[in-house]
């Protein structure tokens with residue numbers, strides 16, 4: 568397959584693994600890259616430049632194909648040493664960075680100097696245009712279906728992707744709500760250069776999360792997520808459990824940031840992801856969780872997605888009176 572994304576990053580398939588705090592480790596990212604997509608490791612999970620270097624060396628041992636490192640620019644009570652991370656990325660020859668959370672303006676010169684391509688992820692057209700003006704190489708737009716941070720505007724992926732394609736000259740990656748080849752075909756039909764997935768990749772053999780969480784992912788429908796943190800201006804789509812429903816209730820009752828922060832802590836999420844205690848805390852999850860019910864290997868999944876996209880194309884060509892691909 569050939570799009571501006573595959574050309575920019577040297578991929579065979581225009582599918583990217585989005586950065587996933589705690590989940591996006593070298594094994595998963597390498598599997599995505601090996602299958603022809605773009606795997607991403609998440610620097611915030613590693614915490615220190617030394618640990619990030621080890622993880623980069625690990626992924627380089629697992630694949631010779633291109634991969635990305637996610638740099639987290641979200642406001643946080645535990646700020647990440649992004650400048651030191653970028654130095655490590657430059658020294659280790661990381662080809663691509665995924666940035667998200669706020670404008671990458673302050674770190675962009677450092678990344679450009681190091682020859683690192685930048686894909687900036689945004690939940691709205693305004694931010695996408697700013698990122699293009701600043702000189703990023705590609706933009707990912709995520710609609711409100713997305714796992715993680717959908718932004719405050721509640722615009723869905725269908726509209727956002729088409730709007731991004733209308734407004735931007737640089738490659739556009741569509742994110743939020745994609746889990747199969749029908750979604751890939753739809754994104755390409757809208758004019759996007761590829762798709763980004765998070766939730767779907769969490770339900771693969773290479774994602775080392777607890778079997779209880781993967782069982783939840785298999786069972787869950789599109790109604791099993793909810794959006795927290797609207798009250799503090801940083802919406803976050805998470806899996807629906809009693810813990811998350813309680814936070815939502817507290818937000819509706821006017822809880823302060825100080826009251827909410829301990830509940831939103833990543834430490835609690837560790838118990839969900841790795842101990843399988845599904846009520847211990849919150850975990851990011853997108854509505855795309857309703858689109859699948861199995862745990863394939865990344866290779867099986869990516870091959871299936873390409874097959875499904877071809878099926879979708881064939882169906883369209885039948886509708887339009889052609890013979891199909």
Ligand SMILES: Cc1cc2nc3c(=O)[nH]c(=O)nc-3n(C[C@H](O)[C@H](O)[C@H](O)COP(=O)(O)O)c2cc1C
Pocket residue numbers: 584585586587588590609611637639666667668688709712713714715716742743744745763764765766767769850851852853854855
């Ligand atoms: C468990 C999980 C953790 C995530 N962590 C991050 C993160 O640390 N940084 C980031 O930019 N996006 C993060 N995201 C968002 C994903 O990179 C991606 O944008 C999103 O999952 C796409 O929507 P989908 O879940 O419908 O595929 C996370 C998503 C999930 C599901």
